[in-house]
Amino acid sequence: MKLAYRNRRGGFIATVAAVLALPTGGGLLLWPHGDDIHITSMDDSKAVVISRCVPTLRGTGTPPKGHHLWITVEFLDKAGDNRVIFVREATVRNGGWLADQLNVGGAGHVGNTYTLTVVDVDASTHTMLTTAVIDMYKTSTKTQPAGTDLWRFSSHGYPTGAQPRDEVSVSRGTDQRSCAEISTGQKPTP
Structure with missing residues (x-):
């Protein structure tokens, strides 16, 4: 009788393990997905110190059909609340993606910490972002002090149609130039 119970218990454990390994959402739970x-x-395993302007952020993976990848910058505001700024849509091709000219924080934020996140965005959220995000960095407009620039879409969290997929924590170094200032050839602020 005890042997029959042990065999059933082993069978139950094997069944649970098999169910956990079933394909869900296009891949196996226990192994990495091909489109991660x-x-x-x-x-991110080391301290990452960046300039205000990140020339290019790169990665691997492809979002599901009809979805887009966006890069966000997360930080704590003066009140200690989490802020998420949608900075730029990434260009996806050949199993990889990249986003150029990402401004991280404003002038004078030396030592501040940020999280750069690649976000899978569904079609309706992408439409909202493309009409709400203002990009001042590919223009010849001079970068203004904080509070004067036109700022990007910002919230305390992610909209329902936006799923963070990977992130890296960074801290700001001493180069205070925005991407627009670098493209016009301004020297770093000492």
Whole structure:
């Protein structure tokens, strides 16, 4: 009788393990998905110090059909609340993605910490972002002090149609130039 119970218990454990390994959402729970989205241009296992302008953020993976990848910058505001700024849509091709000219924080934020996140965005959220995000960095407009620039779409969290997929924590170094200032050839602020 005890042997029959042990065999049933072993069978139950094997059944649970098999159910956990069933394909869900296009891949197996226990193994990486072929379309996993990761940041590859920065190694989060070490302290990552960046300039105000990140020239390019790269990664691997492809979003599901009809979805888009966006890069966000997360930080704590003066009140200690989490802020999420949608900075730029990434360009996806050949199993990888990249986003150029990402401004992280404003002038004078030396030592502040941020999280750069690649986000899988569904079609309706993408439409909202493309009409709400203002990009001042590819224009010849001079970068203004904080509070004067036109700012990007910002919220305390992610909208329902936006799923964070990978992130890297960074801290700001001493180069205070925005991407617009770098493209016009201004020298770093000492």
